[in-house]
Amino acid sequence: MSSDTWDCHSTPTSWPFDLAAYQLDLWQRGVRYLDTLRERANNMLEHERAGKPPLLDFDYETILDGRRLEGPANYALLRVTRVGDDCLEDCFDETRPPVVIVDPRAGHGPGIGGFKRDSEVGMALHEGHPVYFVIFFPEPVPGQTLEDVLHVLRRFVETVAERHPGQPPVLYGNCQAGWAIALLCADCEGLVGPAVLNGSPLSYWSGESGVNPMRLAGGLLGGAWLTHLLADLGDGRFDGAHLATNFESLKPANTLWQKDYQLFADIDGQRERFLDFERWWTGFYALSKEEITAIVENLFVGNQLERGELQVCPGCTIDLRRIRNPLVIFASSGDNITPPHQALNWIPAVYPSTEALKAADQRIVYLLNPHVGHLGIFVSSKVARLEHRAILESVGELNDMAPGLYEMRIDNPTGDPDCHKPQFQVHFEERRVEDLDYPDQAPAFDRVRALSEHNVALYETFVGPWVRFYTTPWSAEALRQLHPARTSRLMLSERFSPG
Amino acid sequence: MTGVKWLAEMVETAPAPIDSDTPYRQWETLVSDAIASTLELAGTTRDSLYEMGFHSLYGGGWWSQNE
Numbered sequence: 409m410s411s412d413t414w415d416c417h418s419t420p421t422s423w424p425f426d427l428a429a430y431q432l433d434l435w436q437r438g439v440r441y442l443d444t445l446r447e448r449a450n451n452m453l454e455h456e457r458a459g460k461p462p463l464l465d466f467d468y469e470t471i472l473d474g475r476r477l478e479g480p481a482n483y484a485l486l487r488v489t490r491v492g493d494d495c496l497e498d499c500f501d502e503t504r505p506p507v508v509i510v511d512p513r514a515g516h517g518p519g520i521g522g523f524k525r526d527s528e529v530g531m532a533l534h535e536g537h538p539v540y541f542v543i544f545f546p547e548p549v550p551g552q553t554l555e556d557v558l559h560v561l562r563r564f565v566e567t568v569a570e571r572h573p574g575q576p577p578v579l580y581g582n583c584q585a586g587w588a589i590a591l592l593c594a595d596c597e598g599l600v601g602p603a604v605l606n607g608s609p610l611s612y613w614s615g616e617s618g619v620n621p622m623r624l625a626g627g628l629l630g631g632a633w634l635t636h637l638l639a640d641l642g643d644g645r646f647d648g649a650h651l652a653t654n655f656e657s658l659k660p661a662n663t664l665w666q667k668d669y670q671l672f673a674d675i676d677g678q679r680e681r682f683l684d685f686e687r688w689w690t691g692f693y694a695l696s697k698e699e700i701t702a703i704v705e706n707l708f709v710g711n712q713l714e715r716g717e718l719q720v721c722p723g724c725t726i727d728l729r730r731i732r733n734p735l736v737i738f739a740s741s742g743d744n745i746t747p748p749h750q751a752l753n754w755i756p757a758v759y760p761s762t763e764a765l766k767a768a769d770q771r772i773v774y775l776l777n778p779h780v781g782h783l784g785i786f787v788s789s790k791v792a793r794l795e796h797r798a799i800l801e802s803v804g805e806l807n808d809m810a811p812g813l814y815e816m817r818i819d820n821p822t823g824d825p826d827c828h829k830p831q832f833q834v835h836f837e838e839r840r841v842e843d844l845d846y847p848d849q850a851p852a853f854d855r856v857r858a859l860s861e862h863n864v865a866l867y868e869t870f871v872g873p874w875v876r877f878y879t880t881p882w883s884a885e886a887l888r889q890l891h892p893a894r895t896s897r898l899m900l901s902e903r904f905s906p907g
Numbered sequence: 908m909t910g911v912k913w914l915a916e917m918v919e920t921a922p923a924p925i926d927s928d929t930p931y932r933q934w935e936t937l938v939s940d941a942i943a944s945t946l947e948l949a950g951t952t953r954d955s956l957y958e959m960g961f962h963s964l965y966g967g968g969w970w971s972q973n974e
Contacts, residue, residue: 446912449908
């Protein structure tokens with residue numbers, strides 16, 4: 409190396425000292441990095457021991473426990489009662505409708521919508537709405553079905569509507585909770601106000617070639633039989649750690665290197681943020697076999713929602729055309745889990761033309777972020793302060809809009825923290841359904857569906873009974889504890905590596 | 908890991924950070940970026956292979972002859 413390289417920082421004689429200083433810094437960062445991983449493992453154990461409570465940064469009271477209802481499901485309705493500062497009293501506006509936020513049940517626990525002050529919960533409180541939050545518990549009620557979940561969610565919506573007469577609640581669904589909300593809207597005509605679907609897939613076969621590989625997994629693995637096997641090995645429960653691992657495998661660069669290096673490089677700045685996020689990310693929740701197989705077979709592999717073929721109970725088929733409340737669809741081009749294709753492509757499948765949408769008297773608004781990733785849609789403070797606040801600010805206008813498809817544009821954020829003043833100029837530009845033109849790959853996915861049905865039948869006939877016969881609660885628990893998503897983290901806890 | 912905890916507590920009492928723009932830190936960042944790019948490339952290649960495999964399996968060919 410030439411001495412020129414050292415001009416700014418070192419003299420030719422000082423480099424041994426600089427090198428020594430760097431080595432000391434490297435070692436200190438290494439120690440603190442390992443210590444952070446140790447603390448993450450301890451947090452994980454502590455969180456499990458505490459029963460994995462929801463990670464909401466707000467005080468709350470439980471209004472209704474879905475486990476005690478007829479047709480029970482492991483959900484509960486909470487009302488957010490207090491936020492650390494006095495914002496709740498200052499901003500509360502009794503003319504505002506209640507907001508019901510539903511978190512996704514996709515392997516992790518609830519709380520991501522209210523993880524910190526600058527979140528969906530925080531913004532809804534700031535805009536003066538009474539805020540309700542739907543949580544779920546770590547273990548499903550044995551045999552719990554999608555039908556049970558939907559009935560319990562419907563009961564929650566009815567309860568909130570009763571508590572705020574004349575103000576149909578705004579439903580706010582994150583990721584997988586979005587389709588649950590869409591089903592609810594189709595089933596609860598007149599009971600609910602506008603629904604906001606954040607990064608929610610409704611059109612499961614859509615995506616960009618080479619960019620969204622997750623939709624192909626069902627085909628490459630031969631369909632839903634593997635889900636049946638994993639649920640059987642789990643003694644009727646599907647471990648959320650499988651889903652978390654699936655997400656992590658999407659971006660190997662981030663999972664295997666960048667996430668850890670960012671922590672290592674800026675241990676002082678990143679430590680708390682890392683530990684807070686990991687407390688949520690490593691809290692794995694289970695689904696019942698009935699739920700996960702219905703989701704995978706009917707939605708992911710079957711794509712039955714946009715086709716109007718989804719049967720949640722005998723005789724009740726979900727038809728998205730029955731949704732009458734305005735919908736806001738928030739998606740991001742940077743989201744590789746729910747790309748805009750999956751969030752929007754159901755619209756032309758359900759309403760073949762703009763005229764059909766208008767004739768159905770429906771209003772659909774979409775909002776696109778150009779780059780934020782999937783989790784950023786719910787977690788990012790910047791997104792909460794801009795997009796979520798703008799959505800909540802303009803939610804009242806949606807009922808008065810003429811039927812049609814609109815793109816929501818947000819301009820000129822004022823930066824004014826006063827909750828009584830509008831923050832943005834929001835306008836809605838009319839769009840045509842025909843312009844939502846994503847490539848159709850249905851024939852290939854139809855073949856996957858057919859193969860999946862065969863494979864599931866074969867599995868359930870010849871393999872499943874034996875797997876269920878030999879699986880015991882002990883073997884299921886052992887497999888759960890030995891899942892790499894747990895062992896790779898817990899091995900760094902003092903409980904497992906005391907020395 | 909108890910030893911790590913003890914060491915970390917010691918380190919926190921006498922931190923010796925260096926500027927992030929020193930040449931050694933810049934090298935470290937470069938190496939990290941190179942590792943990340945390699946993994947990114949591996950991921951992209953894997954996704955392309957998935958896509959190719961999926962379309963070879965289900966995109967026509969055998970299926971269209973037997974449907």
